Amino acid sequence: MNRMPHWLRLLPAAAIVLATSSVSAEVKTLSEEVIPYKGDALPARTEPLLEIGSDLLGTGPLDPGFELPTGAVWQPALWVFGQYRTGVGIFKNGDAPEVQEWANRLDLFANLQLSGTERVLFGLSPLRDGGRFSGYHRRPEDREGFDNQFSGEITALFFEGEIGELFPDADPFDTGGLDIGFTVGRQQLLFQEGLLINDTVDAVAVTRDTLIARDISVDTRLTALFGWGNIHRSDNARDDKAKLVGLFSETDFRASTVALDALWVTEGEDGDNGTDGLFLGAAATQRFGKLNTAFRVAQSVALDDTSEAVDTGTVFLAELSGDPMGNDDVMYVNAAWAVDRFTSAARDPIAGGPLGPVGILFASPGLGDYGTALSNRADDVVAAAAGYQMFFNQERTQLVAELGTRIATDPDQRDAAAIGLRFQQALGSRFVLQLDGFVSREEARDLGYGARTELLVRF
Template sequence: MCFDVWQKTSSRLDSVSIVRDTVIFPNVVDTRFAFLWAWGDVNRSDNSLDSNADLLGLVTESDFRGSTVALDAFYLISEGDDDSDGVFLGASAIQRIGEFNTAFYVNQSIALDRRQVTVDDGTLLFGEVSLTPLGSHNLVYANAFWGIDNFSSASRGETNGGPIGRVGLLFASSGIGTYPAALGNGVEDAIGGAVGYQMLFNDDKTQLVGELGFVETTDDDSSVQNGIGAGVRFQHKFAERYLFQVDGFVADRERADETYGIKSEWRVQF
C-alpha cells in the first residue's frame, strides 16, 4: 500500500473489503485490486475519532518484475457538521537499482470543503534508499521527505502522530500514548531526513541501530519546528516470543531546549 495515505488505526475500525488477485496484463507479472469500505470510528489525520465518517478506498498493486507499483485512492465522507470530506491519492514504486534497495512515494490530500486539522490540501514526497554492506547482514539507510502545504492522511491511529514515522527512529511515534516523536512527525511545509546504520548480531537475534536526522521548514508560517537529533535502538530477541528493546535520543529543537529521553519495552509475541 502507498505510504501513509491509509494507515491502520489503533482503535477498532469496522470494514469490509473485496479483493481480486492475479489479474494479468501484458508485460505485468501480477496485479491485485482491493476495494474497502469502512464505516464509523474512523480516526482522522489529527488522530481524533470521527464516528460519523465513512471511508471508501481502491487499492492496487502491480508487479512489473523490476519494480512493484501501487496506486491508492480514498474518499472520506463525514456526516458531521464540520464539512470535512476529503480525497486522498497515493502512488509508490519499490525496486532495486544496482546494489541499492529503493522506494519512492508521492501522496496528495484534497479537502473538498474547507481546509482544517482533520483534512487539508497538501503533497507529501518520500524516498528510501538502503544498502547491505558486502559480507554482512547489516544495513545502511537514508530516508527523506518533502511536505508541500499540509498533507493529511485519510485515517491515522490516535497514538500514531504524523505521517512520516517510517523516516526513522527520530520521527516515529514514541508508543507511549501521545508523547511526541523526538523530532516530531508533522509535514507542513517542511523537509527532513535521516541516515542510519543497523548492525545485526547473534544470528540476527540482536540488533543495534544508530541514526542522525534533521527537519527544516520551508515556510515561516509552518507549525513544524526546525531541529536536529541523534537516536539509538538496542533490541534482543529471547527464545521465540520475547523481545527486549531500548530506545534513546537527544535532540535540539528550534522552540524548545535540548531534549533527551530513553524508553524500554518488554514484549511477548503470540
C-alpha cells in the same frame, strides 16, 4: 501425384491420444502413508497460548475436516495468542515539561482458522483506551499516580475468505475467475506505508487478485473498500459520522512493483463543514543493483473548508537502503518533502503523524506518552534520516544508530535535529528487550531528550 489417404493423416493424432491415455493410466493417487519431516533445519515451534485443533505452524498429518454443501472443506482450529509490552521511560522535547512513566499494553487475539483462506480474527487491547495506557505516570498537568485505562473495546473482529475456495464446485478447473477475496469487520488498514491511511476501521473489502497482462505485468491486485465506522481522522480523533470509500491497486512488473490508491472520506449531508476529503497515493518499489528503493507520493485535498482533520497538501517520500559491507548490516537514507499541510485519510490515535516511515526518530512507539524525537506531522517541511542497523549474535542482537533532521519551508515553522540509538536483544523465543534513547534540539527551544526500556513478551 499420389495423395495420402485421409485415414493415414489421423495416425499421429491417434498416437498422441494413446500415449496420453497410457501416461494417465499410470497416475496414482497421493499416498496415505505419513512420512515425517527428516531434515534438521526446521526450528523448534513456539506454541501459542491456546491451541484447539491443528497446531499453529505444526507438522504431521492433516486434519481431514468436513465438507460444506458448497464443496469447500473446512479444518477448524482455534489459536489464541498475543503480546504484552511494558516500558519505563522519561521524555522531554523542546519547551514541553518532562514526562516520566511506566506504561503497559496487552494485545490479545483469537484466530479461528477454518481453512487456508478462511478465518475469523477477534482482538482486544484491554490495557489501553484509545491513546492512553495503563501504568504509573508523572505528568505536569496531572497528579502523580496509577492510571487505569482498562477498556473492553474490540480492536479486531473480521471474517475473511475467498469466493473460489468457498464455492469450489462452481469452478472445478479454476478457470472462471473466482479468485476474489473479501473481508468484513473491524480490521487494520495500512496503505502507502501508512502515509495514506493507518487506522483500524469497520469496513468491507473485495479483492481481485492474479490479474495478468501478458508481456506487461506479472500480477495485479485490485481492492474496493467501504468503511462505515471507527474512523479516526488525521488529527487522531475519532469521527463517528465519517464514511470511507477506497480503491487500491498493486501491480508487479518485471523490474518494479507499482501501487496506485484513492480514498474519499465524507460525513455526508449531516456532517460538519470542512471534513470531506480526497486522498491519492502512488508508489514504486524496486532494486537498482544492491540498492533497495521505494518512492512514494501522496496528495490530500480538502473538498470543503480546511480543518485539523483534513487539509490540502502533498508529501513525497524516498527510501533507500543497502548492505555496503556485504553482510546482514543495513544502511539506509530516507527523506520526505511536505508541500503545504498534508493530512492522511485516517490515522489511529497511537499512529502519530504521516512522517513516521522516515525513521525511528519520527516513528511513534505506540506505548505510553513517550513521544517522537522529531515531529512526524507533514506540514511545510523537509524531513530526512540516515541510519545504520547492525546485527550480531546470529541476528538475535541488533543496534540502530540514526541521525535525523526537519528543515522548515515555512517561516512560521522551526528547524530541528536529533540523534538516536536503539538496542534490541532477543531473550529465548518469547522475549525481546529494547532500549531507546535520543537527544534533540529544536530552533529557539530547550534541549530535548528521551530514554526508555521496554520488554516485549509474545505468547
